[in-house]
Amino acid sequence: MSLPNGVTIxxxxxxxxxxxxxxxxxxxxxxxxxxLFLGAAVTDTFDGYLARRxxxxxxxxxxxxxxxxxxxxxxxxxALIPTREIPAWMVIVIVGREIAITGLRGIAVTQDIxxxxxxxxxxxxxxxxxxxxFLILNGKYFSANFYTIGMVFLWVALVIxxxxxxxxxxxxxxxxxx
Numbered sequence: 001m002s003l004p005n006g007v008t009i010x011x012x013x014x015x016x017x018x019x020x021x022x023x024x025x026x027x028x029x030x031x032x033x034x035x036l037f038l039g040a041a042v043t044d045t046f047d048g049y050l051a052r053r054x055x056x057x058x059x060x061x062x063x064x065x066x067x068x069x070x071x072x073x074x075x076x077x078x079a080l081i082p083t084r085e086i087p088a089w090m091v092i093v094i095v096g097r098e099i100a101i102t103g104l105r106g107i108a109v110t111q112d113i114x115x116x117x118x119x120x121x122x123x124x125x126x127x128x129x130x131x132x133x134f135l136i137l138n139g140k141y142f143s144a145n146f147y148t149i150g151m152v153f154l155w156v157a158l159v160i161x162x163x164x165x166x167x168x169x170x171x172x173x174x175x176x177x178x
Contacts, residue, residue: 004051005061007043011068014040015075022079027139034136037076041129044069066117070098073128076136084135084147090158094128097165104172113175120164127157 014036021033047065051057077091101121108115134150 002051002056002058002061003054004047004056005058005064007047007050008061008064008068011040011043011047012064012071015072018072018076019079022076022083022136030137030139034133037072037129037136038133040072041133044072044125044129069125070102073125073132074098076132077128080132080135084138084150086135086151086154090154093158094161097161101165101168104168108172108175111176113172115168115171115175118164118167118171120160120167124157124160124164127153127160131157 018033018037018040021029021036024033044065047061051061074095077086077094080086081088081091105115131150131153134146134153136150137146138150139146
């Protein structure tokens with residue numbers, strides 16, 4: 001077990017605690033949950049950095065890292081539907097895109113086609129994680145409405161999700177036509 005894979009597993013293990021804390025009421029719980037989510041989100045960059053720097057990029061890590069990201073984002077977004085009243089249709093589009101692109105990439109691999117992660121997909125993840133952080137806080141702090149800020153970031157994430165999903169599909173179709 002390499003250190004980067006251990007960090008990724010910690011991110012996965014944080015998910016149930018984040019979900020339990022989301023259903024606890026009070027600003028203290030919101031702050032704790034937001035900070036825990038932020039810590040888990042930051043490990044996404046940290047584990048990849050460690051793996052490349054130490055030269056311990058593994059097949060397990062290549063599988064676990066994107067899985068951990070998807071689990072963290074998707075489960076938290078779903079839990080935010082009842083706890084923060086975010087629109088279910090937005091979550092359905094984002095989750096549907098994740099499932100469709102994961103399936104598409106899986107099909108591509110069986111045809112020896114590699115569709116690597118795009119910058120749009122990385123931006124989408126950053127906007128999703130940022131929106132979730134603000135939505136977890138869900139209140140007014142420093143005269144700013146964090147729920148509104150979170151929803152703005154979620155809208156941007158949604159638009160990028162759709163655009164990047166179409167981009168992945170375009171790349172796949174281009175590779176099978178050529």
